[in-house]
Amino acid sequence: MSLLTVSGLEVRLAGKIRVRDLSFAVGEGEFFGLIGPNGAGKSTLVRAIAQLLPYRGQIRLDDQDLSRLPAQARARQLAYLSQGDAVQWPISVQDLVALGRHPYRGSWWRGGGGARADDLAAIDDALRATDIEHLRQRKATELSGGERARARLARVLAVQAPLILADEPVAALDPRHQIQVMTLLREHCRRGGSLILVLHDLTLASRFCDRLLMLQCGEPVALGTPGEVLTGENLRRVYGIRAVTGTHDLQDYVLPWDCEPGESDSSP
Amino acid sequence: MRLNLVLLLLLLGLSVISLRFGEAPLSLSEVVGGLLGTGSETHQLIVQQIRLPRVLLAWLIGLSLGASGAALQGLLRNPLAEPGLLGISSSAGLGAVLALYFGVTAFSLWALPAVAMLFALLATLLLYALTQAGANNLTLILAGVALSSLAGALTSLALNLAPNPADVQDIVLWLLGSISDRSFEEVRLCLPFVLAGLALLLLCAPALDVLALGEAEASSLGIDLARLRGLIIAGSALSVGATVAVSGAIGFVGLVVPHLLRPFVAYRPGRLLLSSALGGAVLVLAADIALRLIGTPRELMLGVVTALVGAPFFLGLVLRSRRDML
Numbered sequence: 132m133s134l135l136t137v138s139g140l141e142v143r144l145a146g147k148i149r150v151r152d153l154s155f156a157v158g159e160g161e162f163f164g165l166i167g168p169n170g171a172g173k174s175t176l177v178r179a180i181a182q183l184l185p186y187r188g189q190i191r192l193d194d195q196d197l198s199r200l201p202a203q204a205r206a207r208q209l210a211y212l213s214q215g216d217a218v219q220w221p222i223s224v225q226d227l228v229a230l231g232r233h234p235y236r237g238s239w240w241r242g243g244g245g246a247r248a249d250d251l252a253a254i255d256d257a258l259r260a261t262d263i264e265h266l267r268q269r270k271a272t273e274l275s276g277g278e279r280a281r282a283r284l285a286r287v288l289a290v291q292a293p294l295i296l297a298d299e300p301v302a303a304l305d306p307r308h309q310i311q312v313m314t315l316l317r318e319h320c321r322r323g324g325s326l327i328l329v330l331h332d333l334t335l336a337s338r339f340c341d342r343l344l345m346l347q348c349g350e351p352v353a354l355g356t357p358g359e360v361l362t363g364e365n366l367r368r369v370y371g372i373r374a375v376t377g378t379h380d381l382q383d384y385v386l387p388w389d390c391e392p393g394e395s396d397s398s399p
Numbered sequence: 400m401r402l403n404l405v406l407l408l409l410l411l412g413l414s415v416i417s418l419r420f421g422e423a424p425l426s427l428s429e430v431v432g433g434l435l436g437t438g439s440e441t442h443q444l445i446v447q448q449i450r451l452p453r454v455l456l457a458w459l460i461g462l463s464l465g466a467s468g469a470a471l472q473g474l475l476r477n478p479l480a481e482p483g484l485l486g487i488s489s490s491a492g493l494g495a496v497l498a499l500y501f502g503v504t505a506f507s508l509w510a511l512p513a514v515a516m517l518f519a520l521l522a523t524l525l526l527y528a529l530t531q532a533g534a535n536n537l538t539l540i541l542a543g544v545a546l547s548s549l550a551g552a553l554t555s556l557a558l559n560l561a562p563n564p565a566d567v568q569d570i571v572l573w574l575l576g577s578i579s580d581r582s583f584e585e586v587r588l589c590l591p592f593v594l595a596g597l598a599l600l601l602l603c604a605p606a607l608d609v610l611a612l613g614e615a616e617a618s619s620l621g622i623d624l625a626r627l628r629g630l631i632i633a634g635s636a637l638s639v640g641a642t643v644a645v646s647g648a649i650g651f652v653g654l655v656v657p658h659l660l661r662p663f664v665a666y667r668p669g670r671l672l673l674s675s676a677l678g679g680a681v682l683v684l685a686a687d688i689a690l691r692l693i694g695t696p697r698e699l700m701l702g703v704v705t706a707l708v709g710a711p712f713f714l715g716l717v718l719r720s721r722r723d724m725l
Contacts, residue, residue: 181619206621217613219476220666226608233609233620270666286612290620 134159134325135180135294140188142172142179142349149175150349153188157327159293162320164340165329166360168370172349173329174214177296180327181211192294206234210290212283214298214329221270224263224282228254231289257288260315277308284312288319295319298329313339333374337361337385345369361385402663406677410458413684417454418446420691448582455586456578457684459593460646463638465679466600466672468653470631473607473668475530478658479540479716482639483650483709486546487522491636491643492574493550493557494518499570500557512588516640522546523632576647576702578687589641596638599630601672608669649702651709652679658716 133156142150150172157163165173179186182197182205190197192208200208210231218227232250258264261281266274271282280300287295297316301309313335320326320341330336336343337357345353345360347369353360366374366387375386418430423445425433432438433446464482471480482488498504498514529542554574561567606627609617618624642649656678657671664670683701686708690699 178615181615183615183618202621202623206619209619211616211619213613213615217616219611219613220661220668222611222666226665226667227611230609230612230620233605233622236605296619 132159133157134161134193135327136189136191137180138189138191140176140179140186140190142175142184142186144175144184148349150179150186150346153349153351155344155351155354157294157325159325160320160323161325162317162339162341163325163327164336164343164357165327165346166331166333166336166343167346167352170348171346173346174298175349176346177211177298177327177329181209181296183211203234206292207290208292209294209296210287210292212287212295212297212300214302218271218279218283221272223267224269224271224274224285225254225258225267227271227282228257228285228289231257231286234290253289253291257285260288260318261285262311276303277305277311280304280308280312281315284315293324295324295326297326299331300328301335302331309335333361333366333385333387338382357385358383367391402660402674403677406674406681409681410677410684413681413688414454414458417457417684417688418450420688421445421450452581452583452586453578453687454684456581456589456642456646457687458680459586459589460578460642460649461652461678461680461683462597462676463593463642463679464649464652464683465656466597466676467635467639468679469657469668469671469675470600470603470607471635471653472657473603473610473671474628474631475526475539476610476613477539478720479654479713481651481654482519482635483648483652484540484547484654484713485522485526485543486550487519487526487635487639488643488648488650489547489550489554490522491515491519491640492648493554494640495644496554496557496570496574500561508584508588512592512641512644515644516592516636518550519640519643520632520636522550523636527628527632572700573647574702575700576649576705577700578646579698579701581645585645589645592637592641596634596636596641597676599634599637600676603627603630603634604669604672606669607672608667611668647700647702649683650706651713652682652705654716655709655712656682658712 135157137156138154140150140153141148153176165176167173175184178184180190197205229250232253235250258267261284263278263281263285266278266282271279274282280303284300287297301312304312316326316328317339328340340357342355343357343360344351345365352369353365361374363374366372371391372387373389373391375388377384415427415430419425419427425442425445429438429442430446433442436443468481471482471485472478494514494517495511498511503510503514525546526539526542530539558567558570606622609620609622614624657675660674660678661671664674686704687701690701690704693699
């Protein structure tokens, strides 16, 4: 059963159409990857789903029109992790992760200011899942790249939303942390959560994602399992590259290898 | 919470000290007698008519500057934001000077704070528009400097063209920022706006915490950014505009206080708001006591004292943030 359905989506930014005529659905427990060259509209699409951009068409979550859902209800259904590092003040990791509980905060006049038991449990779970319990009291601005990525992910997990949208969460990480974070996200899906992930690394995409949507210039090129999407033809057409494919432990993988001759600069 | 209690006690203690000292020092019992109306008539006059308005104005100015500084820093995600540095205070000052110059105050007593608040609002909106256009910290500060200079130049122009030299001296002294020789009339004039502004700013506390994550993630957590910006812009303009209208521009309080208190509130921008407001009041009151105790031949202006302390502090902060960026 699908959790999220996008139909006839069109997004304009500064007068230019960035995503056009896009329809797809993401199922419960699905690890859904968005791939495509720079400027393909991946981040724009994720931000439109997160209701951060105006759009035409319909985006439904759990059969409710997302654009009509009140902000707080929406924030409990969908957690968004932006690209890049954005924590401004040296707040503690614990306080950072606790911000993920904001959508559950009651109004202050109803005495909802303090953390409740389920908030504390959600924070502890998120810290444990990302393996940063020992960093609780550290300042968020003083963490290493890998630690910071996990702390921001813990903040997202603490929302306990059925759908997570993550924009390149592994881009700045070393291979060990990349695999760690991807495994962690897959765990979220194993427990029934859905995930839409923007990523550039085709090898990780082929290994971890259940399905992929390949975009080019805001239009869908291919949608399906990694095997269906990451074909030699699609990679040549969209990225202008050739890739090596193989199988390890019964899993197919794709390894970008070299540029297609004569098409070295075909991406817009 | 404990920090706020400490600040409140400090504020009350300093208030008593401020009520005691002046040209005629009073004992504690004389102050209490003057306040409650049980003491001699002279003491009642000194305490109630001369010193109490001064203490209350120090409270209101400090609360306004401390809260606006913390709120603007949180909203703009920039530790160098402050009403004075960003030109909000000097714009309010320009508004007040223009109101005096064109005699708008003749129509209504409220015209002065109204025009000052309007100018503060315009300055805040302009700065906000700049940050939306993707300006970085440096651009923002430079825009603030430019805005202050422009407001200063226009103020000078008004003074330059003023027909009466005595008026000019009055306005110049007033612009330096002072709360001496003020009466309850000034307190009444700014009190409602300061309280309204503070209420708007304090409403923003939880949202400012979440904004530490950046605007996109904060918005995804259900924060209404347009409402938050509106509250902080209106709150700062109301409270700072109203206090500038009665006291002139007092700089750097909104910069120094949030910076000093941030470590005590675990760096959380929301929790900083109330503490910074109280801390601002403590600082303004302490500075006002200090300038009376120093005993210079002519009493120092409050704005001069805060600038003397605040400007080197700002320089240090700039150097440090530069080092952090490198």
